[in-house]
Amino acid sequence: MGKRKVCVVTGSRAEYGLLYWLMREINSEQSLALKLIVSGSHLETNFGDTYKTIEDDGFKIDASIQLKLKDDSPLGVSRSLALAVKGFAEALGTINPDIVVILGDRFEVLGAAEAAMIAGFPIAHIHGGEVTEGAFDDSIRHAITKMAHLHFASTESYRDRIIQMGEAPDRVFVVGAPGLDNILNLDLMDLKSLSTSVGIDLNRDYFLVTYHPVTRSKKASSCAARAMIDALKRFSKASILFTGVNADPGNAAINRVISHFANENPARVKLVPSLGQVRYLSALKYCLVVVGNSSSGIIEAPYLGIPTVNIGERQKGRIRASSIIDCGETSEEIYQALSTALSKKHRNISKKTTGKYGAPGASKRIKDILRNINLENILMKKFFDIPLSI
Known part of the structure; x- marks a missing residue:
């Protein structure tokens, strides 16, 4: 046979x-x-x-x-x-x-x-x-x-x-969840190597951001992306690493919004179209908080003890860990969620959280x-x- x-x-x-x-x-x-x-x-x-x-x-x-x-x-x-x-x-x-x-x-x-x-x-x-x-x-x-x-x-x-x-x-x-096997098996990069690879200094505090189109919303996803960026601007001492937008309807408008923000702030903001698993999980391991509406903030981030600010309804319905903060799509709602995520209390909660998607x-x-x-x-x-x- x-x-x-x-x-x-x-x-x-x-x-x-x-x-x-x-x-x-x-x-x-x-x-x-x-x-x-x-x-x-x-x-x-x-x-x-x-x-x-x-x-x-x-x-x-x-x-x-x-x-x-x-x-x-x-x-x-x-x-x-x-x-x-x-x-x-x-x-x-x-x-x-x-x-x-x-x-x-x-x-x-x-x-x-x-x-x-x-x-x-x-x-x-x-x-x-x-x-x-x-x-x-x-x-x-x-x-x-x-x-x-x-x-x-x-x-x-x-x-x-x-x-x-x-x-x-x-x-x-x-x-x-198969994605947990990456956490178990991959050799992650140190911060110096990661910074060199992505082209931005990540030795300072930084946010890891992934924002995709919300395909069931009547509101243009680029509007929420602008609100997210307005909130991120208020954390002027932090670097921001954006990963690329997926291929869903409306991706080009979101990419333009993020690219404009990155081009205006080259010293502390970087958009990388595709990090790959090693760089992404390395960035996830060391970041202050995961921001956006990607499933990785729901599934993988809790296993690394990293808080997540989950924006809008794209991931509504998934099982959640206690490290995840859900918020609306206005700038003020996102800012308040980020402030909570960065608090000592919530960071301690995140470090002690238990992932909900089984073992590697x-x-x-x-x-x-x-x-x-x-x-x-x-x-x-x-x-x-x-x-x-x-």
């Missing part, structure tokens, strides 16, 4: 960082053969050409799917999704995998799920069952759950939600299941009904 072909799909730098150790695990398993499809912002110069990082890490890219992400309007992203379905159908037809691994809720991977489901390739979905009410990612995540045949949930409550959606309990596994080791747990699971009748799905009580 030949090796089981496991096809991993990645469409963004953040997603790849979460999949890295799983890909390593698959590569090291004699009974499995890693196949890799790269798409989305990985192939865009303005997002850092991050496919090069994947190649530098020693992974062979079996297929690349260009999505033409220059039009960041909602209709433009819809057109990119159409290209994704077509491209993934062709790539999967060539690779002919035994199972397709998809993580999360990006629109690119929705295209992969649609193509795989229609073509009859089993889908394993990571990080299903979660809720992010402020982003259309929420609908994408739940749609992929219904197309998938195996589910790797990060917590028991998320497993319960997947089952609540009609998925059979014996196909839903609690494995923890998710990648190995997922690999073991992918190796051992019987795929013979995996495409046959029955809706699992549970008693309804409202």
Whole structure:
């Protein structure tokens, strides 16, 4: 019997960082053969050409799917999704995998799920069952759950939600969050090396900021980004390290706002399109506070004892640790949240906080299941009904 072909799909730098150790695990398993499809912002110069990082890490890219992400309007992203379905159908037809691994809720991977489901390739979905009410990612995540045949949930409550959606309990596994494997396994940089690498002095106090579009809000996300920057300006003694905006609708306007702020304050403000996992986690380890609306502030930051100021509703619905402060999108609300996060009391709370997403080791747990699971009748799905009580 030949090796089981496991096809991993990645469409963004953040997603790849979460999949890295799983890909390593698959590569090291004699009974499995890693196949890799790269798409989305990985192939865009303005997002850092991050496919090069994947190649530098020693992974062979079996297929690349260009999505033409220059039009960041909602209709433009819809057109990119159409290209994704077509491209993934062709790539999967060539690779002919035994199972397709998809993580999360990006629109690119929705295209992969649609193509795989229609073509009859089993889908394993990571990080299903979660809720992010402020982003259309929420609908994408739940749609992929219904197309998938195996589910790797990060917590028991998320497993319960997947089952609540009609998925059979014996196909839903609690494995923890794969991103925690980076904290366990990566050799992080010291502050001097990190400062040299990003081009700004981080030996002084600094904030780490990631702000993405809020795709379910009628208000332009760039307005909230301006309010965030107005609040950050009031902390004039701190450096500010921004990571790049993702490829969701409205990203260009946010990038312009952040770039303008960085260009006006080159001595203490820096925007880096893609930090990669080593630099990002190193920056996270030493920063005063994580600011913005990225899931890393919800999932990874508490494990390093770092406070998070979570702005707006993009992450609304996720399980939270006590280190996380939620706030509205006005400048004053953000300023007050930052002031609280920087207080001695809250910093002590953050240092003692317990992460809510399990223990590291998710990648190995997922690999073991992918190796051992019987795929013979995996495409046959029955809706699992549970008693309804409202």
